Amino acid sequence: MNNKLQTLASGIIDVSPLMIPVVPFGIIYGVIGMELGLSSYMILGMSVIIFGGASQIVLLQLFSGGASSFVTIGSVGAVNSRHLLYGAIFSQYLSHLRITWKIILSYVLIDQAFAVSNIYFKKNKNNENRHYHLLGAGFTCWIIWQISTILGIVLGSVVPEELGLSFTISLTFLALLINDFRKFRNIIVMLVSGLVATIGYTTIPFKAYIIVAALSALIVATLLTTLKSKKN
Amino acid sequence: MHWSTIFYCGIITYLTRFSMIFLLKEDILSDKIKNILSYVPSAIFPAIIFPPIFLDNAGYLDLESNPKILAAILAIVVGYFSKSIIFTIFSGLISYWILIFLMGY
Numbered sequence: 001m002n003n004k005l006q007t008l009a010s011g012i013i014d015v016s017p018l019m020i021p022v023v024p025f026g027i028i029y030g031v032i033g034m035e036l037g038l039s040s041y042m043i044l045g046m047s048v049i050i051f052g053g054a055s056q057i058v059l060l061q062l063f064s065g066g067a068s069s070f071v072t073i074g075s076v077g078a079v080n081s082r083h084l085l086y087g088a089i090f091s092q093y094l095s096h097l098r099i100t101w102k103i104i105l106s107y108v109l110i111d112q113a114f115a116v117s118n119i120y121f122k123k124n125k126n127n128e129n130r131h132y133h134l135l136g137a138g139f140t141c142w143i144i145w146q147i148s149t150i151l152g153i154v155l156g157s158v159v160p161e162e163l164g165l166s167f168t169i170s171l172t173f174l175a176l177l178i179n180d181f182r183k184f185r186n187i188i189v190m191l192v193s194g195l196v197a198t199i200g201y202t203t204i205p206f207k208a209y210i211i212v213a214a215l216s217a218l219i220v221a222t223l224l225t226t227l228k229s230k231k232n
Numbered sequence: 233m234h235w236s237t238i239f240y241c242g243i244i245t246y247l248t249r250f251s252m253i254f255l256l257k258e259d260i261l262s263d264k265i266k267n268i269l270s271y272v273p274s275a276i277f278p279a280i281i282f283p284p285i286f287l288d289n290a291g292y293l294d295l296e297s298n299p300k301i302l303a304a305i306l307a308i309v310v311g312y313f314s315k316s317i318i319f320t321i322f323s324g325l326i327s328y329w330i331l332i333f334l335m336g337y
Contacts, residue, residue, distance in 0.1 A: 020317075020318060021318055024318070024321060042235070042238070045235070045238060046238050046242075049238055050241050050245050051242075051245070052245050054277075055245050058280060059233075059237070059241055063233050063237075069234065069236070069240070072241065073237065073244055076241040076244055077244045077248070079276055080245050080248040081269070082272040082273060083248040083249045084248055084251065084269065085269040085270065086249070087249055087250070087251060087252025087253045087256075088256060088260070088261040088266070089259055089261075089266075090253055091255075091256035091257065091258060091259055092256075092257075092259045094253055095258065102253050102254055105253070106246060106249040106254075107246065107249070109249040109253070164328060164332065167284070167285075167300055167303070167324075167325065168321060169284065170304065171304070171321045171324040171325060172321055174277075174304065174307055174308065174324070175307070175317040175318075175320035175321050176277060177273060177274060177277055177278075178312065178316075178317065178320055179315065180273070180274050181308065181312050186271065186274040189271050189274040189275050190275075190277075190278045191278070192275075193275050193277075193278040193279045193282075194278035194279065194281060194282035196279070197278065197279035197282050197283050198283050198286050198293070202287075209283070210276070210279045213278070214272075214279055217274070217278070217279075218271065218272070221268055221271035221275055222268050225264065225267050225271075229264070
């Protein structure tokens with residue numbers, strides 16, 4: 001097998017275990033989209049155009065809360081700011097590529113693909129076809145995400161609303177934070193964000209509570225990291 | 233929901249992924265900025281998690297006989313020990329169903 005195909009295959013294999021939680025996430029997204037009365041085209045269209053679970057769920061939540069499109073877009077931007085970190089770290093591994101490659105790979109630079117390709121890039125600095133790893137990992141996520149969205153759309157028309165599936169939004173995001181439950185500073189940041197959002201939900205105008213809560217929590221995170229580095 | 237909102241959200245999502253790859257040749261973000269960015273999930277996800285759990289449909293704080301709080305605490309405990317995303321989601325959902333359907337919360 002030539003190097004490109006081999007690298008592509010290892011991207012697909014490496015990311016596969018991370019697809020297990022993506023499937024219920026995608027299904028939940030599709031079901032909730034249907035419960036909110038969106039058309040199936042729109043629900044699937046969001047998965048193709050945005051291709052980001054957290055962003056899509058935030059979009060649905062703010063839509064159902066009646067937020068303006070300006071605040072919605074701002075909140076989605078805040079949710080996505082973590083990708084700046086991924087891009088900055090990957091720039092050193094992808095700088096030799098043509099712009100077309102950068103355009104394609106950026107589309108699939110999501111949490112799961114970043115996690116596995118970052119490990120691969122660090123270990124295989126001399127593989128000049130290393131970007132095929134990100135291509136394989138990213139498009140595996142893409143296909144799984146579209147299929148689970150479609151499953152959710154199909155299930156959404158039969159699942160009764162009494163099951164309270166909207167609660168799974170909170171549970172899904174909670175589950176994404178489990179690795180940070182053990183870190184004291186992260187717990188403080190989480191509590192600040194949660195409390196500001198809960199208090200601000202009705203008091204902060206224009207449903208901008210996600211943006212305000214995130215900024216307050218990031219300021220606290222900055223203070224905590226500054227205090228930590230001073231101590232060292 | 234308008235298609236235009238979806239497109240704008242798509243563009244902003246894409247730009248956060250593309251901008252650094254396009255602009256930087258090497259990783260120039262300082263460790264301090266990276267350290268702060270690593271807190272972004274902890275800073276944002278609770279803002280999505282908390283309000284639907286603690287607030288009722290009218291936006292008032294609902295701390296009494298609220299099955300979501302109990303189910304979320306159970307999910308946190310399960311997540312802490314199992315470190316499994318799937319177990320966390322399902323333990324929370326199943327305990328929520330037990331609370332509302334069997335125990336009449």
